[in-house]
Amino acid sequence: MSEVLEERAESIRMIRDSAGAVAPRGGDSKRVRGLRFVAPGFDKRVFAQMGEFGWIGLAVEEAAGGAGLGMSEAIALTEELAGGLAPEPLIPAMLSARLLAGADDQALLGPLLAGQQVVLTAWQERADTLAAPGNADAPRVFIPQAGGADVFLLPVREGAGLALYAVPAAGADAILEKTMDGGYFGTLRADLARGKRIAADIGAVLDDALDEAALMTAGAMVGLMERAFDMTLSYLKTRQQFGRIIGTFQSLQHRAADLKIHLSLTRAAVEAAAAALDGGAAGDARKAAVSKAKARAGESGLMVLRQCIQLHGGIGYTDEYDVGLYLRRGMVIANQFGSAALHRRRFMALAPEDAE
Amino acid sequence: MIEARESQDLNRLEDEAFRLHVRQWIEGNYPAELRNPPKRLHWDENKPWYFKLAEKGWLCPGWPREFGGLGLSPAKQIIFTEEIERHGCARTNDHGIVMVGPLLINHGTREQQQFFLPKILSGEHIWCQGYSEPNAGSDLAALRTEAVLDGDHYVVNGQKIWTTLAMDANWCFLLVRTDKNAKKQEGISFLLVDMTSPGITVKPIINLEYHDEFCEVFFDNVRVPAANLVGTPNRGWDMAKALLSFERIYLGSPRLSAYAFSRLKQLAERMGVWEDAVFQDTYAKLRLDLEDLKSLYGVFVDKVRRGETLGPDVSMLKVFQTELFQRITDTMLEICGENAGLLDPMEGNRNLNPTGLYIQARPSTIYGGSNEIQRNIISKNVLALPG
Numbered sequence: 001m002s003e004v005l006e007e008r009a010e011s012i013r014m015i016r017d018s019a020g021a022v023a024p025r026g027g028d029s030k031r032v033r034g035l036r037f038v039a040p041g042f043d044k045r046v047f048a049q050m051g052e053f054g055w056i057g058l059a060v061e062e063a064a065g066g067a068g069l070g071m072s073e074a075i076a077l078t079e080e081l082a083g084g085l086a087p088e089p090l091i092p093a094m095l096s097a098r099l100l101a102g103a104d105d106q107a108l109l110g111p112l113l114a115g116q117q118v119v120l121t122a123w124q125e126r127a128d129t130l131a132a133p134g135n136a137d138a139p140r141v142f143i144p145q146a147g148g149a150d151v152f153l154l155p156v157r158e159g160a161g162l163a164l165y166a167v168p169a170a171g172a173d174a175i176l177e178k179t180m181d182g183g184y185f186g187t188l189r190a191d192l193a194r195g196k197r198i199a200a201d202i203g204a205v206l207d208d209a210l211d212e213a214a215l216m217t218a219g220a221m222v223g224l225m226e227r228a229f230d231m232t233l234s235y236l237k238t239r240q241q242f243g244r245i246i247g248t249f250q251s252l253q254h255r256a257a258d259l260k261i262h263l264s265l266t267r268a269a270v271e272a273a274a275a276a277l278d279g280g281a282a283g284d285a286r287k288a289a290v291s292k293a294k295a296r297a298g299e300s301g302l303m304v305l306r307q308c309i310q311l312h313g314g315i316g317y318t319d320e321y322d323v324g325l326y327l328r329r330g331m332v333i334a335n336q337f338g339s340a341a342l343h344r345r346r347f348m349a350l351a352p353e354d355a356e
Numbered sequence: 357m358i359e360a361r362e363s364q365d366l367n368r369l370e371d372e373a374f375r376l377h378v379r380q381w382i383e384g385n386y387p388a389e390l391r392n393p394p395k396r397l398h399w400d401e402n403k404p405w406y407f408k409l410a411e412k413g414w415l416c417p418g419w420p421r422e423f424g425g426l427g428l429s430p431a432k433q434i435i436f437t438e439e440i441e442r443h444g445c446a447r448t449n450d451h452g453i454v455m456v457g458p459l460l461i462n463h464g465t466r467e468q469q470q471f472f473l474p475k476i477l478s479g480e481h482i483w484c485q486g487y488s489e490p491n492a493g494s495d496l497a498a499l500r501t502e503a504v505l506d507g508d509h510y511v512v513n514g515q516k517i518w519t520t521l522a523m524d525a526n527w528c529f530l531l532v533r534t535d536k537n538a539k540k541q542e543g544i545s546f547l548l549v550d551m552t553s554p555g556i557t558v559k560p561i562i563n564l565e566y567h568d569e570f571c572e573v574f575f576d577n578v579r580v581p582a583a584n585l586v587g588t589p590n591r592g593w594d595m596a597k598a599l600l601s602f603e604r605i606y607l608g609s610p611r612l613s614a615y616a617f618s619r620l621k622q623l624a625e626r627m628g629v630w631e632d633a634v635f636q637d638t639y640a641k642l643r644l645d646l647e648d649l650k651s652l653y654g655v656f657v658d659k660v661r662r663g664e665t666l667g668p669d670v671s672m673l674k675v676f677q678t679e680l681f682q683r684i685t686d687t688m689l690e691i692c693g694e695n696a697g698l699l700d701p702m703e704g705n706r707n708l709n710p711t712g713l714y715i716q717a718r719p720s721t722i723y724g725g726s727n728e729i730q731r732n733i734i735s736k737n738v739l740a741l742p743g
Contacts, residue, residue, distance in 0.1 A: 233739055248742050253735035260734055261672045268651040292647050344640045351647075353621075 011069065012076045018053055019077055022046055023084020029322045032085045036182025040148030042087040044118065047148075051115015056093050059212065064101040065113050070278035071212060075219030075270055082223030082333075085325055087183050089120060089145040091220070095213045096121045096153055102205030103164050105198045108151060119166075120146060121153040122188045123206065130210050130338050130346075134162045139189050144336070146186020147176050154190050161201030165192055181329040211290045214337035215277065218270045218290075218297035221333060225263050225301055228308040228326035232256070235312055252311060259307055262300040269296040288351035291343035298340030305330040362413035365421075367429050374432055378439045381412070392444035392615065394712050396569045399449050399482055399524035406448045406479055415477060416453050423461055423469065424477045431661040441611040449524055452476035452483035455599050456529050459546070463587040463595055472527075472548070484525035486516040486549070486573060487596070493518075494729050496531075497540045497593060501575060503532035503547055505582065510534075510547060512555075512578040518723075522558045522571035526551050535590050546592040548584040555579075564715050600725070605656055605666060607724045608673025610649050616684040616717070617646050622708055629691050638687055645680050652676070668737035671730040678720035678727060685714040 035042055050056055059074050060066025078091060093112065096119040100109035111117040122140030123132040134157035143152070149169040155162045173189040236247035236256060246252055273293035281289055305327040309316040316323050338346070366374055385408050390397070399406075409415040417436045419425020428436060457476055460469050475481040492499040501514025512532060522528070528549045535543030551558070555578040560568035587595055620639070624630040656670055688710040695701035695710075702708045721727045735741045 233741070236741060245742050250732070253739075253741050254728070254731040256739055256741060257672075257675070257731040257734035260739060261676050264655075264669070264672055265648045265652050265676065268655050269648045272651040272654065292644060295644055296648050344637075344644060347644060348636070348640045 008072060012073055015058075015069075015073045015076050016080050019080030019084075021053065022049060022088075023081050023086050025083070027084060029085065029325060032087060032325065033182075035087055037178060039176065039184065041145050041179075041183035042089065042148055044148060046086070047088045047090075047093070047118060048115035050088060050090055050093075051113060054113075055090060056097050056115060057113040059094060060097050060101045060109075060113070064104075065106070065109060066097065066101065071215055071274035072271070072278050074212070074216050075222070075274045078216045078219040079223035079226070082220035082329070083227040085181075085224075085329055087145070087181070089118070089148070091213050091216045092120050092144050093118065094216065095209050098209035098212065099153055099164060099202055099205055100198075102202055102209075103199035105166070108166055108198070117150040118145075118148050119151045119153060120144070120149040120186075121155075122146075122186075122190065123153075123155050123210070128335060128339050128342050130214065130342070132162065132206055132210070133157060136192060139187050141185070141187050142336075143174075143186040143188060145183055146174050146188065147184050149174075149186075152188055152190060154188075154192070154195070155202055155206055156192065158200070162203035162206065163197055164199040164202040165190075165195040166198050167192065167195035180331045181325070183332065208286075210337060211287060212277070214294045214343075215270070215273055215290045217333050217337050218266075218273070218293045221297040221301035221330065222263075222267050222270055224326045224330050224333075225266060225304045228305055228323055229259055229263055231323050231326075232259075232308040232311050239313075255307065255311065259304050262304050266296050266300045266304075269293045284350040284352075288347050291338075291347040291350070294338055295340045295343035295347060298334045298338075298343065302327075302330055302334050362426055366426060367432055371431065371435060375435050375439060378436055379443075381414075382439055382443050382445065385412075386443055386445055390446050392707065393446045394709055394716070395565060395567050396521070397446045397448075398521065402446050402448050403479065405446065409448075410477060410479055416457055418454075419457050419461065419473075423457070423473050425457075430663055434657055434661060437609075441609065444615070449482045449521055451485050451520075451525075451529070452481060452527075455485060456483050456527075456548075459529065459586060459595060459599060463546075465583075467583070468548070468586065481527045482525045483527045483529060484519050484522040484551070484571075484573075486519055486528045486530035488518045489515060490517050494726055496596075497544070499531055499533060499544065501530070501532050502536070503534050503545065503580070505534075506579075508582050509579045510582055510585070512547065512549065512575045512580055514575050516573040516575075517561075517570075519558075519571045519573045520569060522551070522573050523560055523568070528573070529586075531592055531596055538590060541593045543590050544592040544596070545589050546586040546595055547580050548586065549575075549578065549580050553578050553580070564718060565712065604670045604674050604724065604730075605660065607720070608653060608656070608670060608677045610646060610653055610677060612717075612720065613646055613649060613677055613681045613684060616681055616688070616713055617642060619708055619710070619713065620684055620688055623688055623710055624691055626702075626708070627691050627693070627695075635691060642680070642684055642687065645676075645683075649673075649676055649680060668733050671725075671733045671738075674724060675727050675730050675734075678717075681720055682717045685710070685717040689714050 054067045055077060057066030058069050062068035097112055099121060108119060112119045120143055122143050124140060124142050125133055125135060125138045132155045134155045136156050152167045152169055154165045154167060156165055167190050175187045176184040179185055236252060239246045270293045273289040276289040277286060308323050309327055312323055315321050387404060414426060416425040417428045417433050421427035457473060460472055487496060489499050489501060503510040503512045528551055530547045530549050532545055532547050533543050534545040555576040557574040559572045561570045561572060562568055563570060624635060629635045653673060656666060656673060659666060689696045692701060692710055701711055
């Protein structure tokens with residue numbers, strides 16, 4: 001392996017190891033269960049810890065106070081954290097950090113990178129989109145873990161540019177809805193007069209940052225799939241019926257083999273996309289790479305998680321058993337930053353066909 | 357010991373320069389009428405290409421240079437194969453090149469190497485593989501073709517089946533049982549058999565493509581010199597398994613799916629369904645499956661490139677590739693309408709024969725270890741599920 005590749009592999013290993021501080025491999029689900037449906041749905045102290053580890057600024061350039069790492073590291077991190085079901089809104093915070101770095105707003109960026117302030121971006125105006133039209137009056141929807149925000153960022157269309165406003169969360173009109181995994185989505189009707197305009201045109205940065213968030217979400221899906229599948233394999237190797245370990249039944253073995261194939265395909269697609277972005281892919285090629293990964297993650301992700309329930313039988317349908325937590329989290333992130341259908345459509349529109 | 361005909365060490369070229377070098381030579385030398393042949397070619401058809409490669413010294417890219425190969429690094433071999441596939445070159449009668457050569461280089465005696473290897477390089481010996489039997493298909497180790505020592509000869513009796521292009525071959529590398537009392541994997545040996553020996557009968561099998569690619573081969577008291585045994589008696593199974601592992605990454609290469617997919621678009625345009633929303637949705641899913649297969653293939657190719665040995669997880673590629681190939685051709689049939697029932701719906705357009713491709717896709721999930729066997733391998737050797 002070349003020196004550059006080895007350094008990269010080493011930095012990814014370190015990120016994975018460090019994630020264990022929040023989402024230890026083999027750890028139990030006590031912390032995660034305790035946070036379910038208890039506003040704001042996550043632990044602000046853990047969020048602060050994520051800042052201390054440098055995760056929120058992982059992909060922010062060093063000059064702006066970030067770690068200057070790439071997508072290959074970012075997906076390794078989101079994979080590990082999702083494997084431990086961490087409910088903290090790290091990906092939305094990383095998106096906000098990219099915007100604040102783009103806006104060069106150190107006053108907001110500093111505390112966010114340190115994990116002292118939760119800054120969430122209210123960019124979305126409808127379901128299943130990657131476009132931020134920036135209508136000033138439109139309610140902003142599906143803001144993950146909005147109840148814990150200190151500041152909301154709002155892209156607002158002003159002439160040719162997409163301006164960025166920062167609005168304090170305290171006193172804002174935000175309605176929370178419970179999500180399948182015990183967290184919250186917020187709908188924000190923002191009063192821009194209470195906020196501050198911090199950038200004149202954030203459009204290009206937001207475009208890139210949304211793609212990065214989509215890819216990191218695909219990475220999180222890999223983490224859910226991997227851990228739920230591990231759990232399922234252990235079950236197949238211990239559960240007995242008809243006097244035999246059920247993992248000896250060929251129908252179950254073959255199904256497990258198929259799930260492994262989908263897991264490997266998803267990982268390959270996500271890691272290839274991260275490598276493409278880190279290698280400088282731009283424009284349509286960048287978007288196509290992300291869409292290819294997110295389409296796979298959305299589709300194969302839920303398929304694998306559903307099958308993990310099925311392979312567990314009745315116990316998989318109980319709330320007490322952890323495998324269900326993975327399906328419920330999967331339902332929340334599968335369509336976040338674009339459903340499989342949206343990304344298939346976008347891939348077909350943007351990816352050049354091989355010449356034959 | 358055998359002169360390499362390619363005088364320069366191609367490993368010294370930069371990857372891209374090497375790729376271009378190979379590409380230009382293939383384009384200048386490959387017979388145009390043999391690009392993307394719809395069927396496996398017989399020796400009579402593909403020997404001009406075999407001899408071109410032999411003459412250039414490029415027949416055996418993976419063999420060490422001292423045995424007359426190109427001695428290419430794993431990374432360069434991948435590029436070489438990619439260029440061969442990209443141009444749609446026919447597979448030659450390559451069992452001598454990919455199976456017998458490596459077998460003898462690793463396990464053969466000096467005499468066996470000196471006798472057989474030059475004759476593969478010259479095209480004098482064309483090999484076939486005597487593995488499967490009527491009652492030893494997926495369960496290959498159950499094979500019963502027997503070889504009994506009689507003085508300095510083995511006497512072989514039994515039957516092989518699915519022997520690819522046996523009618524073209526003058527030599528066969530044969531798995532035989534030499535100890536009936538041992539555990540089934542432990543009584544198997546490797547024999548090299550002259551196909552012109554008395555007592556051998558070859559019967560072609562007509563397959564669903566109406567093609568005679570496979571044969572049955574019968575052995576009736578065939579005398580084989582004991583010196584033609586490779587390696588140690590009763591220790592042939594491990595060598596046979598090692599040779600099969602080569603097949604799995606080859607069978608996982610996206611080339612068949614990619615080829616079929618390119619034809620799917622042509623067919624859809626011709627059938628007037630290209631703009632149809634339902635078709636477009638199916639097409640998009642297949643395309644992403646193909647793209648992700650390429651990503652996963654890349655993971656394994658990178659391992660080969662780094663010189664790592666591939667593990668049993670390479671079976672995943674074979675399963676996904678072959679089933680994707682089938683799904684693409686399933687879609688072809690679906691958009692064909694009643695043309696799906698025609699023997700040659702595109703009237704001799706050799707580059708677009710959907711019903712032919714549909715039939716060709718069928719055995720891909722059976723040969724090279726059926727997909728059911730591949731799933732057994734994944735569940736036992738990758739996922740460690742109990743037996």
